[in-house]
Amino acid sequence: MGIIVQKFGGTSVVTQEARCRVAEHVASAVNSGKQCVVVVSAMGRAGDPYATDTLINLARQVYEDTSAREMDLLISCGEIISSVIVANTLKAHGIDSMVLSGGQAGIITDSNFGNAQIIRVEPDHLLRHLSEGKVVVVAGFQGVTESGDITTLGRGGSDTTAAALGVALGAEVVEIYTDVDGVKTADPRLVPDASTIDRMSYEEICQMAHEGARVIHPRAVEIAMRRNVPLRVKCTFKESPGTLITYSFEAGRPWPSVRNGRPVTAVTHIPNLARVKLLTSEIPQELEFELFRSLADVGISVDMINVSPEAIAFVVSESVADRAERTIRALGLEVSICRGCAKVSIVGSGMRGLPGVMARLLQAMKDAGIRVLQTADSHVTISCLVKIENLELAVRALHSAFGLDNKSPLAEEKKGE
Ligand code: ASP
Ligand code: MG
Numbered sequence: 001m002g003i004i005v006q007k008f009g010g011t012s013v014v015t016q017e018a019r020c021r022v023a024e025h026v027a028s029a030v031n032s033g034k035q036c037v038v039v040v041s042a043m044g045r046a047g048d049p050y051a052t053d054t055l056i057n058l059a060r061q062v063y064e065d066t067s068a069r070e071m072d073l074l075i076s077c078g079e080i081i082s083s084v085i086v087a088n089t090l091k092a093h094g095i096d097s098m099v100l101s102g103g104q105a106g107i108i109t110d111s112n113f114g115n116a117q118i119i120r121v122e123p124d125h126l127l128r129h130l131s132e133g134k135v136v137v138v139a140g141f142q143g144v145t146e147s148g149d150i151t152t153l154g155r156g157g158s159d160t161t162a163a164a165l166g167v168a169l170g171a172e173v174v175e176i177y178t179d180v181d182g183v184k185t186a187d188p189r190l191v192p193d194a195s196t197i198d199r200m201s202y203e204e205i206c207q208m209a210h211e212g213a214r215v216i217h218p219r220a221v222e223i224a225m226r227r228n229v230p231l232r233v234k235c236t237f238k239e240s241p242g243t244l245i246t247y248s249f250e251a252g253r254p255w256p257s258v259r260n261g262r263p264v265t266a267v268t269h270i271p272n273l274a275r276v277k278l279l280t281s282e283i284p285q286e287l288e289f290e291l292f293r294s295l296a297d298v299g300i301s302v303d304m305i306n307v308s309p310e311a312i313a314f315v316v317s318e319s320v321a322d323r324a325e326r327t328i329r330a331l332g333l334e335v336s337i338c339r340g341c342a343k344v345s346i347v348g349s350g351m352r353g354l355p356g357v358m359a360r361l362l363q364a365m366k367d368a369g370i371r372v373l374q375t376a377d378s379h380v381t382i383s384c385l386v387k388i389e390n391l392e393l394a395v396r397a398l399h400s401a402f403g404l405d406n407k408s409p410l411a412e413e414k415k416g417e
Contacts, residue, residue: 002172003130004029007039007140007162010051011179012236013082014044021236022086023093025177026135030095035130037169038097039140039162040086042078050081052141052155068113072142072152076102079139079158087137097135100126102161103144105136106168109151116143116151118160118223121168130169138165159220166229173230176216181235182243183208183215185404186267190395193405197265198241201248201349204265205231207381211345212270221245248349263351264402267344267395271388273303274321275338275373278312282334288312294327304343304376304385313374315343315385341373342391345383346398352379364401370394 006029008022022038029036046053055075059066066074083099090097106122129136140158143151153160159176166174180188182196183205202225209218215233224231225247234242283291288307295302295316300323304315316324321337328335351357361382365372370393374385386394399405 002034003037003169004034005037005039005162005166005169005171005174006177007158007174008041008086008177008236009158009179010041010044010048012177013040013086014048016089018236019086019089020093022177023089023095025175025236026090026095027093030135034172036135037126037130037165037171038086038090038135038137039158039165040079040082040137041140041158042075043082043085050078052078054078069149072113072116073150076139076142076150076152079141083137083139087135090135090137095135096133097137098129099137099139100129101139101144101150102142103148103150105138105161105165107143107161107164109143109145109153111145111147111149111151113149113151115154116145118143118153118164121164123165123168126165127169154217154219156217157219159217160223163220163223163229163231166231167223167227170227171229173232174224176220176231176233177236178215178233179235179237180215181238181240182233183213183245183266185265186395186399187213187269190269190392191267191399191405194399195404195406196240197243199244199246200265202231202245203248203380204347204349205245207345207347207378208266208268211268211343211347211381211383213266213268262348262403263354263357264346264348264398264404265350266347267398267402267404268347269345269391269395270343271391272318273315273341273343273385274318274324275341275385276302276314276316276321276324276328277336277338278328278333280309280311283312287331287333291328291331291333294331295324298323298327300324300327304374304383306374306376315341315374338373340388341385342388342394343383343385344391344394344398345381346402347381348402349380351382358382360401361398364397365394368393368397370397 044051087097109116140161184194186194206221231245302314370390372384
């Protein structure tokens, strides 16, 4: 009998009405003959009584410096509460179910409290309950160290729980249920025309997540990818197939979308960035690594890094721009910082090795009257930095230029093929 893992996010378990929808999805998996593992997030978002952020604030109101270990003990309760309430809802719908915490489900982690990595999964206990015909509800986002301390897996970590269990149990699919009906070609708040992507590759969704899309945790994708466990992002509140995420080749052949030369699958963005620029004519070479070392020492992560004999430029989050400026000046270096920037990225496995993608990007930006401040790329992404006031226009321009709008000329061309 096949195993299926269904993960429900905070908005899918926050009200009893939502939890009844959860029960319907579980019932339909059970009725189709699957053994079902349900992974849940804490109920709701900041302000809701048992949400993760609410619990964090609760501790902070009393004492600012709760240790990471104790904070993990506290916030792991959000998912435990949720799992019991969801299991009760399943029982009320006649579904035989039981609850396991992350540790009880065999999720063993290192002791990096607040952002623990899963070392291994020991699924025997869980499998025993599944074979008794029960639906097992597992509290997401948490594990246990070898010495029995409770840990959490980093914000958004319930996705990671679901993927790790999917791999350990050899699940047919891991379904990620949320409040949108799949992965969108762009953030619908910026692009009302954005559509749901029916199928995409692990590497695309991973890149999208790293470049600002919030639909699934990249660590979860990386785990699922190792064993080729398919992921499906679906809406709890709507019957729709959602987005299937798999390897981009089947039986050694690329998918039609890639073959048709659809180079871009989605446009993503990250706001609130600052561009840091130094002229290398003013900086001796041995100071180059010292510069990046000093930034690392004060915990600053850099992105869109460009080092050449003429200049050094990179991007940091706006919230650390002042700290970056002070750190660089302390080395006796002159630096100019441009705040109020945003990163816009096109993502697509189909662009690998395809000539003309950059040209089309720059033409779209020029036609929209937007100046590109800096670019960076990988085999499946091109990112450009723009002023934040151009963000919305830039996302729309690229969405349209790469045929993701139904109205765009490229989409018309494809229809006519
Ligand atoms: N409740 C946790 C969070 O808010 C984990 C999750 O929802 O995935 O980050
Ligand atoms: Mg999430």
